[in-house]
Amino acid sequence: MGDQLVYRPTLPGDDLEALGSALTAAFVEVRAALDAGRPVTVVLRAADLEGQGSPLDAALATGVLGMVRTLAIEGAKPGWRVNVVAGGGDDDGAVEETVALLADPPFSGQLLQTGGANLGKVVA
Amino acid sequence: MSAGTAIVTGAAGGLGGRIGERLAAAGHDLLLVDLDPRVEEVARAQGAAFVIADLTSEDGVGAVVAAAGDEVAVLVNNAGITRDARATKMEEAAFAAVIEINLLAAIRLTLALEDKFTEGAAVVNMSSRASLGNFGQANYSASKAGLVGFGRALAQRWAPRVRVNAVAPSLVDTPMTQAMPPEVLAKLVEKIPAGRIGSPDDVAGAVAFLASDDAAYVTGQVIYVCGGRSVAP
Numbered sequence: 001m002g003d004q005l006v007y008r009p010t011l012p013g014d015d016l017e018a019l020g021s022a023l024t025a026a027f028v029e030v031r032a033a034l035d036a037g038r039p040v041t042v043v044l045r046a047a048d049l050e051g052q053g054s055p056l057d058a059a060l061a062t063g064v065l066g067m068v069r070t071l072a073i074e075g076a077k078p079g080w081r082v083n084v085v086a087g088g089g090d091d092d093g094a095v096e097e098t099v100a101l102l103a104d105p106p107f108s109g110q111l112l113q114t115g116g117a118n119l120g121k122v123v124a
Numbered sequence: 125m126s127a128g129t130a131i132v133t134g135a136a137g138g139l140g141g142r143i144g145e146r147l148a149a150a151g152h153d154l155l156l157v158d159l160d161p162r163v164e165e166v167a168r169a170q171g172a173a174f175v176i177a178d179l180t181s182e183d184g185v186g187a188v189v190a191a192a193g194d195e196v197a198v199l200v201n202n203a204g205i206t207r208d209a210r211a212t213k214m215e216e217a218a219f220a221a222v223i224e225i226n227l228l229a230a231i232r233l234t235l236a237l238e239d240k241f242t243e244g245a246a247v248v249n250m251s252s253r254a255s256l257g258n259f260g261q262a263n264y265s266a267s268k269a270g271l272v273g274f275g276r277a278l279a280q281r282w283a284p285r286v287r288v289n290a291v292a293p294s295l296v297d298t299p300m301t302q303a304m305p306p307e308v309l310a311k312l313v314e315k316i317p318a319g320r321i322g323s324p325d326d327v328a329g330a331v332a333f334l335a336s337d338d339a340a341y342v343t344g345q346v347i348y349v350c351g352g353r354s355v356a357p
Contacts, residue, residue, distance in 0.1 A: 016228055016231060016232060017228075019227075019228065019231075019270075020220060020223050020224055020227075020228050023219075023223050023227075023266055023270065024216060024219050024220045024223060027211075027214075027216075027219050027262060027263070027266070028216055028219075031211050031212070031214075031262075035212065048273065048277075049273065050276065051273055051274075051275070051276025051277035051278075051279065051280055051344060052277070052280065053277065054277065055231070055273075055274045055277035055278045055281060056231070056274070057277075058273035058274055058276055058277035059227065059231065059270040059271070059273045059274035059277075060270070060273070061273055062255075062269045062270055062272050062273030062274075062276075063223075063227065063266040063267065063269050063270030063273065064266065065269060066254075066255045066256070066257065066265040066266050066268065066269025066270070066272075067262050067263075067265055067266035067269070069256060069257030069265065070211070070254075070257045070258055070259070070261055070262045070265040070266075071211055071262060072257065073257050073258070073259050074210055074211050074212075074259055074260070074262070075211075109257065122345075
């Protein structure tokens with residue numbers, strides 16, 4: 001395994017064109033790292049996955065998660081490792097610790113959430 | 125008495141047309157929208173108004189907003205495309221095009237109609253089971269999963285005036301699936317607990333439910349209309 005890519009997508013805020021650019025950039029950069037044999041960990045805000053902020057930030061978060069899952073399915077044979085860590089608020093330390101754990105992960109396509117804001121919520 | 129205007133995008137296709145029929149049966153005045161000029165034929169058959177518009181452009185969105193009247197009760201964001209390829213072979217432009225049409229155009233139209241939605245109006249976004257991941261569809265998965273997040277957030281931002289939900293179909297009987305080699309289609313159907321391909325009616329029924337007062341307490345949700353595919357091995 002190569003060096004881990006820790007990827008934090010650029011949040012679009014209220015800029016629709018920026019949402020498109022951010023999703024496409026995420027695809028290009030994550031794919032390039034996987035192609036190079038690097039494990040990838042994408043870091044998202046849990047609140048965005050739950051739709052608790054800007055609608056476009058939420059679209060970015062869930063969009064990237066859907067893309068990651070497809071890349072994990074396609075990467076089963078070549079052994080791609082791409083996962084998502086979602087957290088935020090007062091659990092930044094937990095996010096960084098979880099990211100470090102994923103430097104050489106034995107699985108792919110998974111969403112790991114820190115903190116507890118997701119408990120009792122729908123995050124498919 | 126009319127139940128208000130219902131706008132359906134991607135209405136030239138079989139699924140969009142069927143959704144329109146269900147909403148018309150529920151008493152809505154229809155505005156059917158598509159880039160494909162065949163939407164005119166569909167609209168005439170249903171006695172509906174129509175707009176031929178490119179929703180990736182401000183002009184196209186403006187044309188729909190202008191034709192929508194002052195009170196929109198339902199918006200169904202159904203327009204979409206596929207540009208499938210394995211991620212290693214997928215052109216960046218193909219990724220961006222699917223995002224633009226499936227996700228950004230839907231967002232653009234929805235936000236442009238904000239002031240026209242009536243109290244209790246419903247937005248239904250056409251997502252997909254592929255939003256959970258699907259081989260050869262990194263772009264499509266991202267676009268359809270993006271619609272889920274957008275809807276979750278908008279549901280909270282616009283509550284209680286407007287409800288926002290999504291329908292996530294899987295394999296549906298359309299000209300595209302009818303063109304598949306029978307053996308390929310049969311293998312895909314094998315993975316569906318319901319034991320059959322979905323019909324446009326299956327999907328349109330879920331859309332009609334979410335658009336109706338029966339779903340008055342449902343917002344920010346996704347209904348998977350996939351014959352159980354989303355929970356099967």
